Amino acid sequence: MFLGFSVGVLFLGALISALFYRINSPKFHGSLAFLTSAVALYFLNLTFFEFIKAGEFSWHLPLFRWIRDFINLDLIFKANGLNLFFALFGAYVSVGINLYAIKYMTHEKEGFGRFYAFIQLFIGSYLGLTLSENLFWSYVFFELTGLCSYQLIAFWYQSDLSSFSAKKAFLMTHIAGYGFLLGALVFTLSPDPKVYQDLILAGVLIAVLAKSVQWPLYTWIPYAMNAPTPVSALLHAACLVKCGVYLLFKFYLLLGGFPEFWKNLLIYLGMFSSLMGVLFALKQADVKKLLAYHTVSQIGYMVSGIGLGTSLGLASSLFHTLNHALFKGLLFLVAGILQQATHTRDLSLMGGLASKLPKTTVLYLIGAASISGIPGFNGFVSKWMFYQAAIEANHPLAAALGLFISTLTTLSFIKVLDTAFLGKLDEKNKQLSEKPFYLMITGGIILAIPCVVFGLFPQIAITFLINPALSLLNLREVNISFYQLPTVLIGALFILFLGLGILIYFTWLKPKEIIKETEVFKGGEDEPVFNPTADDFVADIENRLANFYKKADPDQYLLKICSFIEGLILKVYTTVKKLEQIWSKPC
Amino acid sequence: MEFLKDLFLYPGFLFGFVLGGLLEGFKRKLKARMQLRKGPPVTQPFYDLSKLLLKNITKPYRISSFTYLLIPFVPTAALLVGLLIMPYPFYQEKSSFSFDLILIFYLTELPLLSQIIFGYFSNSPYGMIGAARAGQMFFYYNGVFIMVITTLCLLEGPPYSFCLKSIAEAWDPLDVLIKILTIPFFVFSVLAKLKLNPFSIPDAEAEILKGPLTEASGVALALFKLNYLLELAIFGSLFAFFYLPVLKTSPTIGLILILLGAFFLFFIFALVENATARLRLSQFSALYLKFLIPLATLILVITWVFKNW
Amino acid sequence: MFLDAIKQFLRYSQKKSLWVFHVNTGSCNGCDIEILALFSSKYDAERFGIKLVGSPKHADILLVTGPVTTKSRDPLLRAYDMMPKPKAVVSVGVCSLSGGVFAKSYNVLGPVDNFIPVHVYVGGCSAHPNMILEGILRAAQILCEEEELWSF
Numbered sequence A: 001m002f003l004g005f006s007v008g009v010l011f012l013g014a015l016i017s018a019l020f021y022r023i024n025s026p027k028f029h030g031s032l033a034f035l036t037s038a039v040a041l042y043f044l045n046l047t048f049f050e051f052i053k054a055g056e057f058s059w060h061l062p063l064f065r066w067i068r069d070f071i072n073l074d075l076i077f078k079a080n081g082l083n084l085f086f087a088l089f090g091a092y093v094s095v096g097i098n099l100y101a102i103k104y105m106t107h108e109k110e111g112f113g114r115f116y117a118f119i120q121l122f123i124g125s126y127l128g129l130t131l132s133e134n135l136f137w138s139y140v141f142f143e144l145t146g147l148c149s150y151q152l153i154a155f156w157y158q159s160d161l162s163s164f165s166a167k168k169a170f171l172m173t174h175i176a177g178y179g180f181l182l183g184a185l186v187f188t189l190s191p192d193p194k195v196y197q198d199l200i201l202a203g204v205l206i207a208v209l210a211k212s213v214q215w216p217l218y219t220w221i222p223y224a225m226n227a228p229t230p231v232s233a234l235l236h237a238a239c240l241v242k243c244g245v246y247l248l249f250k251f252y253l254l255l256g257g258f259p260e261f262w263k264n265l266l267i268y269l270g271m272f273s274s275l276m277g278v279l280f281a282l283k284q285a286d287v288k289k290l291l292a293y294h295t296v297s298q299i300g301y302m303v304s305g306i307g308l309g310t311s312l313g314l315a316s317s318l319f320h321t322l323n324h325a326l327f328k329g330l331l332f333l334v335a336g337i338l339q340q341a342t343h344t345r346d347l348s349l350m351g352g353l354a355s356k357l358p359k360t361t362v363l364y365l366i367g368a369a370s371i372s373g374i375p376g377f378n379g380f381v382s383k384w385m386f387y388q389a390a391i392e393a394n395h396p397l398a399a400a401l402g403l404f405i406s407t408l409t410t411l412s413f414i415k416v417l418d419t420a421f422l423g424k425l426d427e428k429n430k431q432l433s434e435k436p437f438y439l440m441i442t443g444g445i446i447l448a449i450p451c452v453v454f455g456l457f458p459q460i461a462i463t464f465l466i467n468p469a470l471s472l473l474n475l476r477e478v479n480i481s482f483y484q485l486p487t488v489l490i491g492a493l494f495i496l497f498l499g500l501g502i503l504i505y506f507t508w509l510k511p512k513e514i515i516k517e518t519e520v521f522k523g524g525e526d527e528p529v530f531n532p533t534a535d536d537f538v539a540d541i542e543n544r545l546a547n548f549y550k551k552a553d554p555d556q557y558l559l560k561i562c563s564f565i566e567g568l569i570l571k572v573y574t575t576v577k578k579l580e581q582i583w584s585k586p587c
Numbered sequence B: 001m002e003f004l005k006d007l008f009l010y011p012g013f014l015f016g017f018v019l020g021g022l023l024e025g026f027k028r029k030l031k032a033r034m035q036l037r038k039g040p041p042v043t044q045p046f047y048d049l050s051k052l053l054l055k056n057i058t059k060p061y062r063i064s065s066f067t068y069l070l071i072p073f074v075p076t077a078a079l080l081v082g083l084l085i086m087p088y089p090f091y092q093e094k095s096s097f098s099f100d101l102i103l104i105f106y107l108t109e110l111p112l113l114s115q116i117i118f119g120y121f122s123n124s125p126y127g128m129i130g131a132a133r134a135g136q137m138f139f140y141y142n143g144v145f146i147m148v149i150t151t152l153c154l155l156e157g158p159p160y161s162f163c164l165k166s167i168a169e170a171w172d173p174l175d176v177l178i179k180i181l182t183i184p185f186f187v188f189s190v191l192a193k194l195k196l197n198p199f200s201i202p203d204a205e206a207e208i209l210k211g212p213l214t215e216a217s218g219v220a221l222a223l224f225k226l227n228y229l230l231e232l233a234i235f236g237s238l239f240a241f242f243y244l245p246v247l248k249t250s251p252t253i254g255l256i257l258i259l260l261g262a263f264f265l266f267f268i269f270a271l272v273e274n275a276t277a278r279l280r281l282s283q284f285s286a287l288y289l290k291f292l293i294p295l296a297t298l299i300l301v302i303t304w305v306f307k308n309w
Numbered sequence C: 001m002f003l004d005a006i007k008q009f010l011r012y013s014q015k016k017s018l019w020v021f022h023v024n025t026g027s028c029n030g031c032d033i034e035i036l037a038l039f040s041s042k043y044d045a046e047r048f049g050i051k052l053v054g055s056p057k058h059a060d061i062l063l064v065t066g067p068v069t070t071k072s073r074d075p076l077l078r079a080y081d082m083m084p085k086p087k088a089v090v091s092v093g094v095c096s097l098s099g100g101v102f103a104k105s106y107n108v109l110g111p112v113d114n115f116i117p118v119h120v121y122v123g124g125c126s127a128h129p130n131m132i133l134e135g136i137l138r139a140a141q142i143l144c145e146e147e148e149l150w151s152f
């Protein structure tokens, strides 16, 4: 019952927002969206507890009875481990981001009704996609998410860049829809799906490539960054891009495992696009584009983890999906704060913001440490599981690549930290204060807490969220004795040492006044000698890989293919036209 | 109580600190001897460290002194955890851990990351250049190091696992051959990791003073030095675990072997340091990207094929 | 008791570990070259734990060569200010002692001790490496014995 409510309330909210679009107040629409998503999260939690107590159950809404014999169009929401896992983290992240958006959107002048209607519609259709059992409705919800993405990217539709990006994103995610349609049709129509599983998987693979931004169809995501930041955080980091991963899991469940060839393909495709993503991310100076390329690279881990096919591999994939939604959402929220504070997205124009925005910096550090896999944060645990799963499944190259990509990720986040938060404070940012951003920071904190909690105590997530999904997929459960060194102990050790350090600091160093302030040593010069910017940070790597960057961007090849197809169609069209002219010529 | 003993005495703080200090002193002495100098006493690093502990701190203006001290402090704790999860003799029962190598790898990254952050945090131009260089080097040598550890992990098994213990226990003839093949790569990547001579690019004294650490002073600098010593201890014993039959013999001999291995590694380092001059960053990246990373990957693939054959 | 022993050890290690920062305030480079010779294998100052460091923030001892010129006064004062306590100054060569051959030039402001407190003077033009070594070791003695340098 609650399953239906949780989706319904969001659609209702979308309807209200759309109907009252004339109320041009960001507060009204924002609080409405926050409220509906919180209610949806509450209902989902209720179902989750019920699920833990009583096991699987479903909610049935008979629709279009008269067509029953031909095709089953009933709306069925099913609460099982996998569905609830994806729905829960989506709802949780959307609560934090909606809280953030209330403040973020006050900078706009109009269009609140439109914005929030589509945001709520998106969350509703994402939940619908993850919960729905009927493939037909899954397809409908899947396309709805793409449609919302189109509308939300084009929020500033007056600007050419925005509308172009929206079109690009819509067209490319629409390809994904055809892939899914192919898979779903073959699956439902064929009597024995095992026979046609290659066809099904090819369709699903296309859906994954385009929707979950894998190589070579990821080129829409850097453009999608021209949307308002909550949209980037919710759609292009947390939820929309996970639809493809969800489909992979769903078809894993429906087909009961993948054949060997597809497994290997998924592993190496995932790792390859991960490498591509991270290499392109390294050279970005635009903070949101950098994050977008990291989305490509992190989803590579998930796809690759599914390909491993072992229980540890799938667990790592699931856990990384959850973690990625949390930390990438958080990082996007931080990027939004930076953008509003400095009125730019270019890293080289920022600098020294840590002294002005200390809380934001802490949030950023949590997010960055999680994504680059510093021990003690959630990203580490899931990546760790991935490496171990890869080498256990006899794919050492995937494990090595994964480790390598992880170091590159660290490097690019160090770059952001150094050039935006540390370094020299820009003259125009001297007056900055953090006061106006408190509500936005609260939204970030909602996402930051689980990052730390799951990093120190991953058992919580593994037992309650991941093991139900694994047992649904007929796999061995990943148990806790898996961590032979108690992670609690490591956490305690860290806290002990930090406490000791703080104690020494406040009892010995500070009161004795042995800390003195002087100038920075510049070798005797009066003026600053050199102030490296974001571009200088990886200058050598960029020089070395300049050729690679020129050749490896798939966008140019896609464009070539497109224009080739266009030429073909044009040729056919002109010949037909000529024939027509000959035909219609009065003899 | 037992835990405190582990933490502060045997594989923890005291052991790592003393071993690292002796290794550093040994290397300096050896280097001096190779240049026909007398050289500092072997205990020199301890003098340096205890002197730094009692000095004042002079930090740049407008910088929170708490963060100034916190940045070098975090990796110290991390490196201690790293020492605690290595299967040292007399201790290995407690650290039976199935994929510790990844954790060690990540924990030994932290000192460098903290230095990079410190370089920018301190607003020093030298620090920033040094940090940028360190960050870019990080990209290259880690590639080699990762390939080496993955190759070594393939020795024992299947099922394979990122486990230090299984590497230390793999001693078939084929394993030995592969291990010997990976030694040069290990040495090269650790040289760069420890910023020793041909790759001392981030703190090239003649151009950019002390690189990221230019602004560190007093306790902060002491903590950075301490981190460095702990790192030396970890890499020295990693070398012994990888390439000597440490866990195959009785614990006493194993411990002696660890010390021997570590000192041998630093003997090699002293040789290399004396025989080479510092490279430029572009030469360094060319060396790694064109030769070392492809070769290390090749060895990994060959090992993989052999093992599955 | 115990604390005293620790204190003794710390002072002893201060004597054994001397990090030197070198400032040239307008010397003719003669003395600078002698300082470099100090670290070569013939004189080998490293055997006393003496090390040339690049940043004044790491240094215990400041070596000053040359008379203080108008241009170099501010950098000298700044470098001295940046050195953490306990610190000592050694002036090397007659130039830094009295101005030497450059005294009364239009741009020379005077000897080093007009601007910062100097603990040890090393004479000679140019100063002999052995004498510089001796000077640094004397400064080390002063560093670890003088109570007021430790007054924090």
Ligand code: SF4
Binding pocket: C027, C028, C029, C030, C031, C032, C065, C066, C092, C093, C094, C095, C096, C100, C101, C124, C125, C126, C127
């Ligand atoms: S003392 Fe003599 S050698 Fe030294 S700087 Fe002065 S003139 Fe040059």
